[in-house]
Amino acid sequence: MNPCMDLKLPKPQVYEMSASLMKRLLSLVVDLYIVFIVVVSPFSSLFPKEVKFSSGLVLLVFSISLLALCYFSFSELWAGQTIGMKLMGLHIVADTKFTLLKSILRNIFALPFFPFILLWVIEPLALLFGGKRIMERITGTRTVEFITMQGSELV
Amino acid sequence: MKEKKKKRSNFWILLAIIIILFAFSTLISGCVALFVSSPEVITGNVAIIPVVGPITTFGSSGLFDEDVVVSSEIVRKIEKAAETDSVKAIVFEINSPGGSAVASDEIGQAIKKLEKPTVAWIRQVGASGGYWVASTCDYIFANRMSITGSIGVIGSYLNFAEFIDDYNVSYERFVSGDMKDFGSPFKRVTAKERKYWQSKLDMIHDFFKEEVATNRDLTFEEVDTLADGGVFLGVEAFESGLVDELGGYDEIEAYLEKLLGEEVEFSRLSTKKSFIEKLAELTSGNSFEIGRGLGYELKKDDELIKV
Numbered sequence: 001m002n003p004c005m006d007l008k009l010p011k012p013q014v015y016e017m018s019a020s021l022m023k024r025l026l027s028l029v030v031d032l033y034i035v036f037i038v039v040v041s042p043f044s045s046l047f048p049k050e051v052k053f054s055s056g057l058v059l060l061v062f063s064i065s066l067l068a069l070c071y072f073s074f075s076e077l078w079a080g081q082t083i084g085m086k087l088m089g090l091h092i093v094a095d096t097k098f099t100l101l102k103s104i105l106r107n108i109f110a111l112p113f114f115p116f117i118l119l120w121v122i123e124p125l126a127l128l129f130g131g132k133r134i135m136e137r138i139t140g141t142r143t144v145e146f147i148t149m150q151g152s153e154l155v
Numbered sequence: 156m157k158e159k160k161k162k163r164s165n166f167w168i169l170l171a172i173i174i175i176l177f178a179f180s181t182l183i184s185g186c187v188a189l190f191v192s193s194p195e196v197i198t199g200n201v202a203i204i205p206v207v208g209p210i211t212t213f214g215s216s217g218l219f220d221e222d223v224v225v226s227s228e229i230v231r232k233i234e235k236a237a238e239t240d241s242v243k244a245i246v247f248e249i250n251s252p253g254g255s256a257v258a259s260d261e262i263g264q265a266i267k268k269l270e271k272p273t274v275a276w277i278r279q280v281g282a283s284g285g286y287w288v289a290s291t292c293d294y295i296f297a298n299r300m301s302i303t304g305s306i307g308v309i310g311s312y313l314n315f316a317e318f319i320d321d322y323n324v325s326y327e328r329f330v331s332g333d334m335k336d337f338g339s340p341f342k343r344v345t346a347k348e349r350k351y352w353q354s355k356l357d358m359i360h361d362f363f364k365e366e367v368a369t370n371r372d373l374t375f376e377e378v379d380t381l382a383d384g385g386v387f388l389g390v391e392a393f394e395s396g397l398v399d400e401l402g403g404y405d406e407i408e409a410y411l412e413k414l415l416g417e418e419v420e421f422s423r424l425s426t427k428k429s430f431i432e433k434l435a436e437l438t439s440g441n442s443f444e445i446g447r448g449l450g451y452e453l454k455k456d457d458e459l460i461k462v
Binding site: 034038039042056059060063064070071074075078079080081082083 | 165169172173176179180181183187
C-alpha cells in the first residue's frame, strides 16, 4: 500500500527543463562510441593504412556517415532518444509532429561533407551562446531532461 | 506504470535499431569492398614482390596500356615486407626491360636499406633498369636464357623538324636560357645540344656502372667492359659475374631454405585492385586516350632518359 495515498500528499510532478550542456556532450560521446562499435568496426578492414584521397575512401566515409545518420535519426524518431541520451536521461520534444525529415535534419551534422561539416563549429557556438542548436530551432524541437519532484519539494 | 512500459519499449526499440544497423553495416561494408582495394596480407615467411613491366615513377591506366612498375608502389611493398616480422626474406620477381633511371634507383635504394636477405629472380627479361634493381639484391637467380644486362642509358627521341618544314610549319623559338627548349621535337638538334645531352647520359651511365660495381663486388673497369648497353643471356651473365646462379623457383626455394634454416612459404605481394578500379581503368583511361591528339603523343614521354 502506497503510504502517500494515506497521507494524501501531492502527487509527484514532472517538470521539463533544457538539457544541460554537460549531459548533452556526454550523451554525444556515448553515441559516437556506439556508432564506432556498431557502424565503423565492420568497415575497419577496408581502411587503407595510408590515408590518400581516393574515390574508394570517399565512398567508405560516405557509407559510414550515412549509417551514423540512420542511428541518430531513427533512434530519436522511434524511441524519442538515442542510447547516449537514454543514459543521460535526455529526451527529444517537438512543438509539432516529429517526422523523419525533422529527425534527419536534426542530425545532419553526421554527414562529414560541406556544408554540413560546418555544423560541428556552428552548433556548439549556438548552444553555448543561444541555449539551442540551429537545427533544433529549424525543426522546432528541443532536447530536454525531465525532473520529477515530490510536492513537498516545491517551495 | 505507463512510464515504466514506455521505458521498456524504448529499450527494445533502441536495441532493434542497433542490431539492424550492425547488420546493415556488415552488408554495406561487403558491398563497399567492391569499390576499395584490398590491403595486402602476407601469410608466408618469404615475400615475393613482382617487378613486372617498364619501371616508372608514375602509373598508367586504361585497358590497352601495359602494366608498369611504379617505384613508389614497390617501395611501399618493400617497407611492408620489412615491417612484417613473419617475413624472413624477400624475393624480387623481375620481368622488366627497364625504364626510368630515377625509378630504378629509388627501388634499388629501398632494397639496400633492407636488413633481410633479398633475392632477385630474373625471369624472361631483367635488363637495364630491371638489372639495376636486381643488382641491389644479395643474390641473383636467372634462367640460362633470361635476357639481362643492357647496362646503358638511352635518351633518344623522334625529331620532327624536317617533317614540319615539308608542311610549311615553322617552329618559332622564344626562350630565355639557350638550353630551355632542348628536347623539343620541332627543332633541329645543334652540335652544342648534342654534346650537352650526351654528357648527361654519360653521367647517368657512370652512376649505373658504379652501382653495379658496388653491388656485384666488381671493379668499375670490369663493369665498364660489360656496359656497352648490350644484353646478355642468363648463362653469359653468370659467366661474367652479373648473376649468381642459374635456376628458377625450385632453386630459389632450396637456396632460401638453406639460408633461413626453415621451410619456405612464399607470399606474393601484388596490388589487388577493386572491381570498380578495374572498371574505372577500362573506361576513363581509354576515353582520355581516344581524345588526345598527335601533339600530346609527341610530348607524352616524360621519362626522357631511360636505363
